[in-house]
Amino acid sequence: MTMTEQATGAHHPQPRPRSGGQQSAPEQVTGAKSLIRSLEEVGADTVFGIPGGAILPAYDPLMDSRRVRHVLVRHEQGAGHAATGYAQATGRVGVCMATSGPGATNLVTPIADAHMDSVPLVAITGQVASKAIGTDAFQEADIVGITMPVTKHNFLVTRAEDIPKTIAEAFHIASTGRPGPVLVDIAKDALQAQTTFQWPPVMDLPGYRPVTKPHAKQIREAAKLITQAKRPVLYVGGGVLKAGATAELKVLAELTGAPVTTTLMALGAFPDSHQLHVGMPGMHGAVTAVTALQKADLIVALGARFDDRVTGKLDSFAPYAKIVHADIDPAEIGKNRAADVPIVGDAREVIADLVQAVQKEHSEGHRGDYSAWWKDLNRWRETYPLGYEQPDNGSLSPQQVIERIGQLAPEGTIFAAGVGQHQMWAAHYIQYENPATWLNSGGAGTMGYAVPAAMGAKAGQPDRTVWAVDGDGCFQMTNQELTTCALNNIPIKVAIINNGALGMVRQWQTLFYNQRYSNTVLHSGPDADGKQPSAGTRVPDFVKLSEAMGCYAIRCESPDDLDKVIEEANSINDRPVVVDFIVHEDAMVWPMVAAGTSNDEIMAARDVRPDFGDNEDD
8 A cells, every 4th residue: 555545544446646667748829728637637526616817728628538537616615625625535535626806705615614623625726817816806816825824835836847846735735744745726828738648747845744643762662651551541533534534443442442532533544333332422522521621540542633622721621641752753743732652653554553452462462451441431432421401392313313314324324524513413413434424614614514514435446325413504515516416417315404593502592692583493483473483494495495496305394204304315316305304493402512612511411410429430
């Protein structure tokens, strides 16, 4: 396996620039044709984008390509999120394309989103002609400067002969080491000029040498700490998925017998149903997972970054724990929490080496005894399981809707979630047994992510069922991409969890702002006669809107119809399907750690603080 494949952890082969073998014969082409030929050679098979003046030269040869499919989206933000969904579902580099000025700036949000979640993405933008750069020319924007803080690297190309090398380097940088987005901004005159195309180009990336092989001494130290610990936790982040290290993780967990907690970005890295899995940590994490980290004497962080949503108030996080922190990005180690044993390396290689080191410890008679730890963990698991109550008024429970979608989905279904309450419920109440089955915007928390990300996932995995679980607020940001799905034979399924409000913000207003619901209600208030409106958002009418965009649409308001409606949605595969689930507006996400407080203050439910007893060995 190549370093590129290891670093992106692709569950599919990772296309990459050819670095050896015979060079292709030189071709006299335009810079635009050189761009399309370069995309073909690096293995890009799908590009999401919208043409415009500066990028238009590239669209002419794109029309003739038999190896690159272009999906014409309705908004550049949709192109970026679709490329991210494609990358997350396939393990390959996602590609999006836009014109200069507003086209490029509309990509900033998905680029920032991909940066936060370490998604391999190449964004190609047209730029005004090189002599006009800096003159405030029509549709000019310094997209290189704008995106510099939220890209792994970016390029401004002003010469046609530099295009192949730049594309090769962009794909290499995006997919190796810690994956991330790379911007390639190409001046219009570079696309129009004549040049010689020859592949492969010589890449020149001085100083870019990601460390993948961990230091043996650090591995040995980590293995010793694991076997000496009484209360260890394997804290698994999204880097394990990026590295394709899920098989190795399972071996390590079963070898040590330590509990495993998987972050929001790592769901599916370790089977939810596995006895060693104690749930998701964080602000809305499972009580057992949050408490396990708090009371651990050793945390082995694998491809995780001690995000504030996991740690809560940082100076009170895991006060008894030594830290083993393994990450491919050395900048993450020690950034938020000092590491007793820092390990820089690719998660797959780190875990494989850890397995061997722990086996050696075992062979020498050093084996951890976690029996008392598991007694505590199992008691918390039994006392504070995830759960929800059915609404008293007979309306739909949003948790039940999402749970049944997961239970009735075909095997191998991919789930993409928007951001908010429905995201947390989808994380909790759908079981994730395999990698690349859960897509969400974790770091940036981008509303509007779900529909275009699901579109990209379905484009990359056409034989898999793809459900987008969205909120009525999120859905109104990017639902226009359903038109793209309908016209391009991308039959995703969308569940709108319609509670008539910006649910998560409304929950905070309920808990912290004396139920003053300032600008979180998405439906109209009582009419002049005091009559309350129908439950859920009705303007727009999501069923009519979805039908107008070429989808099959259903509304579900009763628990009695729930299974029948979901099964109907699953049976339709010739067009996108949208189901408008009208759910109870007062449902809340629990457990919860209030922002800025200690994880010790976790609430299992409203006004219910867990009692962990006095017999923990702290």
